[in-house]
Amino acid sequence: xxxxxxxxxxxxxxxxxxxxxxxxxxxxxxxxxxxxxxxxxxxxxxxxxxxxxxxxxxxxxxxxxxxxxxxxxxxxxxxxxxxxxxxxxxxxxxxxxxxxxxxxxxxxxxxxxxxxxxxxxxxxxxxxxxxxxxxxxxxxxxxxxxxxxxxxxxxxxxxxxxxxxxxxxxxxxxxxxxxxxxxxxxxxxxxxxxxxxxxxxxxxxxxxxxxxxxxxxxxxxxxxxxx
Numbered sequence: 001x002x003x004x005x006x007x008x009x010x011x012x013x014x015x016x017x018x019x020x021x022x023x024x025x026x027x028x029x030x031x032x033x034x035x036x037x038x039x040x041x042x043x044x045x046x047x048x049x050x051x052x053x054x055x056x057x058x059x060x061x062x063x064x065x066x067x068x069x070x071x072x073x074x075x076x077x078x079x080x081x082x083x084x085x086x087x088x089x090x091x092x093x094x095x096x097x098x099x100x101x102x103x104x105x106x107x108x109x110x111x112x113x114x115x116x117x118x119x120x121x122x123x124x125x126x127x128x129x130x131x132x133x134x135x136x137x138x139x140x141x142x143x144x145x146x147x148x149x150x151x152x153x154x155x156x157x158x159x160x161x162x163x164x165x166x167x168x169x170x171x172x173x174x175x176x177x178x179x180x181x182x183x184x185x186x187x188x189x190x191x192x193x194x195x196x197x198x199x200x201x202x203x204x205x206x207x208x209x210x211x212x213x214x215x216x217x218x219x220x221x222x223x224x225x226x227x
Contacts, residue, residue, distance in 0.1 A: 025062050028052050029072045033116060036073065041118035045069070074120045074132030078139035085108040085140065089147050096201050098151065102144060103173050103200075104193040110177055111189060121178065137174065141166040169200060 031052035035043050038051070045066055049059040063069040088105035089098050110117045121133055141163070149162035173196055180192055 021062065025072065028054070028059060028062055029069070029076050030074050032069055033076060036119045037115050039114050039115075041122070043119075070120070070123055071132050071135075073116070074136055075139075077116055077120045078136035080113070080116075081106065081109055081136065081140050082143045085146065086143055089144065095151060096197065098147070099169065099200055100193060100197040102169060103196050104137065104189070104213070106140075106173055107177055107180070108190050108191055110181060111185065114181060117181065137170050141170045144169065172196070172200065 001147070005104035030084045032048045035051035045059060046056050048069070049056045052059065059069075085105045088101040092098055092101050093112050095135065120136065143166075145162040148165050149159040152159045152162055165184055176192065176196055
């Protein structure tokens, strides 16, 4: 049997083929990522197949069309973003430093991997059964929320703020980062990171400050309304 030939699905072979197929999809997705990085966000399926060392029909055996491959690449992109951000955030203790680390790690990542970012975010000609950008946001925000939740609980605060905080950070920074790339980085990464951190910290500082007020966040919100 050839490497990419589907075996007969009898007895335990069906499970083995499913595992083989998933492994091959991962390998082809990684090859597609490398082709995008090397050849640009407009790379075609034929060039991706060549980069993977397979024929175009074999590539279509695992991905029905470019839209399906785009989804797989987008999911891989989300994992890569998270791999860049999580260690940076985990390495610092103060909340403001955590926000700054997350923002700077994200901006550094998309600046270093611009072709992959453009392929995932700006593909107007691909039919979308799912929104892979939203999937990436979900992946990154969920990862950040776990870290933020741990930090809030460590201060004796309600960790319910972690998820909206994480989505707010990701959505705001993704939008600003997209502008920054499209405008060919008109300001330095360090300056943009500081601007975004300063703006976001104003809101997050209120959550942190609640730890020092009897009654916690609810009491802090009452104080804010009185003023």
